[in-house]
Amino acid sequence: MQVAFRYFVFLILIYLKQLNDYIDHTLLKATATKEDIIELCEEAKRFKFYSVCVNSSYVSMAKEQLKNSDVKVCSVIGFPLGAMTTKAKVYEAQNALKNGADEIDMVMNIGFLKSKDFDGVRNDIEGVKQKMPNNILKVILETCYLDESEIIKASELAIQSGADFIKTSTGFGPGGARIEDVKLMLELAESSPVKVKASGGIKDTNTALEYINLGVSRIGTSSGIAIISGTPPTSHY
Template sequence: MTLSQQQFLSAADHTLLAPGATRAEIEVFLAEARDLGVARVCVSPSLLPLAAAALGGIEAVTVVGFPSGAHRPEVKAAEAARAVADGAHEIDAVLNRGLARAGEWGAVEAEIRAVREACPGRVLKVILESAALSNAEIVGACRAAEAAGADFVKTSTGFDPAGGASVHAVRLMAKAVGGRLGVKASGGIRTAAAVRELWAAGATRFGVSGTAAILAGWDHPDPGASTAGPGAY
């Protein structure tokens, strides 16, 4: 099925997670979100109250355990609870990659469940940092996320040296969750061609900061880049 521009806008989490973002930059970003017509924005937790107050009908997404994921489960749960209080509609929580790489799937599931219980009624996405995991680890993380009650699995933070979203990872994640969870592709998605490629692989949501540029090139052929380096949300 061909992805329309409106479908992309409905599936896009327009994102600003730069750690040095100022209040003025956030205000410009939020104005851009309203002009573009996106369904959601994703911002850092400290900026969430400002975003939630200014968005009107646009939903607010924030991150938990970001970007390393190496936080204690109770800290992630507390972050999630505070995010709900500050107006978040959706929570993107970073997986503890060390636990995944060690195959400690019970601990992975328990951590995700702690976050899930801290944000009842909110959409929960689990960030795997897929470029830094093996195929088996990606599949195991997807299974743990599903067992713990997550709503989505997500490729990347966009800040890890291993890279961002890839067609291979999205395809693997989509197969693992079998349509029971959504799949969010994020990290280095800069072109309409990359969006379409990831959509065809099974992505149902996109984390993008260059939303305007993607839309500007929507009707023009471009090379695409479904795998990207760090810091390129």
């Protein structure tokens, strides 16, 4: 009965919010050219993806490409290591917002987390959030490097520090999103307004739907077109 009810809710959600609305259409490889970014933006407009996610040096170009469209621009910060100083992350975020970013995906300082310097982790996130109270901040935990207790701690710290989303992966680590990690993050975020973004290695419709069915609000992927059209992916990212 409960399963049937959940499925029913899921169908309503899908009806209200199309699959494309979940997708941050992502291109973060270092060698992405101007033409690649233009194509990414064109695709995002054509398929009505929620946003494009790019490195900060391409934010103004993406914004220009997407003016007069509903597609948002998301920039990564401190990416993909999360190991730059808090002040530099804050500056990079402010600069990206000034250049037209609507949302920021920052990488948590994983080294501080592993050193149990929890104040350091908190200050890092709070520092960025303070400068962008009205924009969405997603905090990437890079779950492939964390054990269960570290995922719990990382999620709690991000939630306490003002994150709007907790996000699994950069796509640059040895692993991406995993069902069990996402379930755990969803549980931890349940009693807060914080949402979950699954990313890294999500390349086909079934996998994307599996995560959405679990309750994630956003999918980060370079295979957005394959996901919404059900064709095999061409990208490895």
